[in-house]
Amino acid sequence: MTSLLLVLQFSMSMILDGKKVARQKRALLAERVQTLVAKGIIPKLAFLTAGADEASLSYQHSQARICAKLGIATQSINLAADVTEEEVYNAVIQLNADVDVHGIIVAIPLPKVVDEERILTAIDPQKDVDCLSPINRGRLAFDNSEFLPATPAGIINLLHNYEIELEARHVVIIGRGKAVGWPLAQILIQKTKKGNATVTICHSRSGDLTRYTKQADILVAAVGRARFVGQEFIHSNQIVIDAGINAVETSAGWSMVGDVDFEAVSTKVKAITPVPGGVGPMTVAALLENVVIAAERRSK
Amino acid sequence: MTSLLLVLQFSMSMILDGKKVARQKRALLAERVQTLVAKGIIPKLAFLTAGADEASLSYQHSQARICAKLGIATQSINLAADVTEEEVYNAVIQLNADVDVHGIIVAIPLPKVVDEERILTAIDPQKDVDCLSPINRGRLAFDNSEFLPATPAGIINLLHNYEIELEARHVVIIGRGKAVGWPLAQILIQKTKKGNATVTICHSRSGDLTRYTKQADILVAAVGRARFVGQEFIHSNQIVIDAGINAVETSAGWSMVGDVDFEAVSTKVKAITPVPGGVGPMTVAALLENVVIAAERRSK
Numbered sequence: 001m002t003s004l005l006l007v008l009q010f011s012m013s014m015i016l017d018g019k020k021v022a023r024q025k026r027a028l029l030a031e032r033v034q035t036l037v038a039k040g041i042i043p044k045l046a047f048l049t050a051g052a053d054e055a056s057l058s059y060q061h062s063q064a065r066i067c068a069k070l071g072i073a074t075q076s077i078n079l080a081a082d083v084t085e086e087e088v089y090n091a092v093i094q095l096n097a098d099v100d101v102h103g104i105i106v107a108i109p110l111p112k113v114v115d116e117e118r119i120l121t122a123i124d125p126q127k128d129v130d131c132l133s134p135i136n137r138g139r140l141a142f143d144n145s146e147f148l149p150a151t152p153a154g155i156i157n158l159l160h161n162y163e164i165e166l167e168a169r170h171v172v173i174i175g176r177g178k179a180v181g182w183p184l185a186q187i188l189i190q191k192t193k194k195g196n197a198t199v200t201i202c203h204s205r206s207g208d209l210t211r212y213t214k215q216a217d218i219l220v221a222a223v224g225r226a227r228f229v230g231q232e233f234i235h236s237n238q239i240v241i242d243a244g245i246n247a248v249e250t251s252a253g254w255s256m257v258g259d260v261d262f263e264a265v266s267t268k269v270k271a272i273t274p275v276p277g278g279v280g281p282m283t284v285a286a287l288l289e290n291v292v293i294a295a296e297r298r299s300k
Numbered sequence: 301m302t303s304l305l306l307v308l309q310f311s312m313s314m315i316l317d318g319k320k321v322a323r324q325k326r327a328l329l330a331e332r333v334q335t336l337v338a339k340g341i342i343p344k345l346a347f348l349t350a351g352a353d354e355a356s357l358s359y360q361h362s363q364a365r366i367c368a369k370l371g372i373a374t375q376s377i378n379l380a381a382d383v384t385e386e387e388v389y390n391a392v393i394q395l396n397a398d399v400d401v402h403g404i405i406v407a408i409p410l411p412k413v414v415d416e417e418r419i420l421t422a423i424d425p426q427k428d429v430d431c432l433s434p435i436n437r438g439r440l441a442f443d444n445s446e447f448l449p450a451t452p453a454g455i456i457n458l459l460h461n462y463e464i465e466l467e468a469r470h471v472v473i474i475g476r477g478k479a480v481g482w483p484l485a486q487i488l489i490q491k492t493k494k495g496n497a498t499v500t501i502c503h504s505r506s507g508d509l510t511r512y513t514k515q516a517d518i519l520v521a522a523v524g525r526a527r528f529v530g531q532e533f534i535h536s537n538q539i540v541i542d543a544g545i546n547a548v549e550t551s552a553g554w555s556m557v558g559d560v561d562f563e564a565v566s567t568k569v570k571a572i573t574p575v576p577g578g579v580g581p582m583t584v585a586a587l588l589e590n591v592v593i594a595a596e597r598r599s600k
Binding site for chain 2: 117121133134135136137138139140141142144167168170176178182185189190191196198199200201202203205206207211212215
């Protein structure tokens with residue numbers, strides 16, 4: 001692997017192909033689902049939304065389709081935008097109690113009238129496949145969360161698949177959000193095979209970001225701004241992970257781009273994830289694996 | 301403040317006097333306790349240990365003495381080393397139920413037979429003045445924990461007292477432990493007045509630590525190794541925070557030293573905390589403040 005990277009470094013960047021790796025992962029998951037079905041257990045994922053917009057519902061449908069292909073059942077509870085906190089809370093309690101449901105995803109942000117933290121705290125930690133419950137978040141840093149959150153797990157699985165070492169490497173993360181930056185840092189600093197990295201978290205108030213990003217062995221962009229990371233952020237010996245998904249309007253219609261300016265950066269680094277086809281499919285695969293894990297635990 | 305630091309920089313380092321600042325803080329706390337007592341509420345802190353050694357018990361006694369001076373009541377439950385998990389668990393449940401108890405400190409590590417995470421999870425988050433419950437830990441990163449853990453809070457209070465800006469500063473923390481390194485990073489990266497710093501966490505598997513520490517505006521040592529941080533780690537424009545407490549044997553008996561080689565470093569940086577008299581007293585003051593906060597919340 002090392003020698004391969006060495007050769008590539010002087011010719012072109014390596015593309016970390018999340019689409020391909022996720023496909024392999026889904027094939028393995030389909031086998032695990034079959035084993036469960038043979039025992040009479042159908043893994044089931046429940047979506048709970050309140051006041052979801054079109055984009056959110058369309059994302060839910062695409063996830064449900066992927067679930068269907070693997071043999072994972074889904075259920076959707078889409079509450080209206082003018083819902084009360086008690087209605088959302090009761091929906092969570094009902095899903096917790098439903099023995100046929102193995103995983104629960106609550107779409108955030110919830111409407112403003114709802115105390116989001118109370119709702120997330122109510123999710124049964126053993127069904128919290130997106131690792132949003134504060135209990136699981138608190139356990140994350142000590143490697144005893146019930147599940148790893150999907151995007152960080154997807155990123156780590158992708159690096160692992162390409163045999164990219166994390167120990168003693170400097171990972172610089174741009175972004176301190178709940179879904180990616182913060183939990184990824186938690187996992188990477190742990191004393192585990194998936195961790196032992198040295199991590200820097202920078203963000204919108206860090207001042208000159210290049211002061212930090214130029215130091216990175218592995219640079220993770222989780223900013224939520226289209227093509228934010230340009231040439232001035234990177235160096236040639238770097239691995240760049242793009243966790244961004246941004247819709248931008250082009251002359252040919254809407255297009256999906258990452259937080260990294262792929263055209264400017266991709267030929268100048270050691271390896272990079274494309275958008276789409278990088279972190280995105282790895283995230284979905286990681287989430288589905290959490291549902292399968294939840295069902296497998298129940299089957300024991 | 302800035303001009304003062306500037307002058308000091310060319311003459312000698314500034315000593316960040318935690319002993320003095322903590323004394324002022326305790327005086328303010330004593331007033332708040334009096335206000336509570338006037339309402340008929342005596343703030344009370346409970347210690348729970350299992351198989352505690354001499355050092356741990358002596359630390360507990362010294363904390364109880366400081367509590368007594370402020371008018372905070374204390375209670376100790378010191379279980380034997382051969383305790384069962386249920387006994388420890390039941391002790392926590394009893395303290396949760398006791399309306400006279402406002403804060404609970406469970407000494408960790410607990411004996412090996414005890415599932416520590418289960419015990420910490422059992423602590424009522426509203427009495428968890430050391431922020432050890434995974435619920436509070438999980439909420440920490442999003443600025444909605446019931447309390448800030450004592451040592452990180454003490455460090456931040458000390459910096460705040462000396463008007464040392466955190467926003468857009470690079471804080472490098474050596475150590476990823478539960479008590480200091482990890483929670484301090486959580487607080488510092490938040491979008492709050494106490495945060496907005498850029499944080500790097502390094503540790504025993506980071507390789508050459510000076511690669512990171514030399515980059516720091518503020519360097520925090522939380523390693524647990526006596527005089528670990530020497531001249532090669534620092535630069536002259538740096539603020540050094542020493543969270544270490546290590547007992548070392550000298551010709552004159554036992555002596556308390558920090559993680560920083562104070563003699564070698566203290567004249568060569570902009571500002572530094574001594575050991576003892578730096579982070580230690582600030583930690584105790586922060587813990588006592590949490591107990592007072594817990595009692596104040598109950599009084600409303």
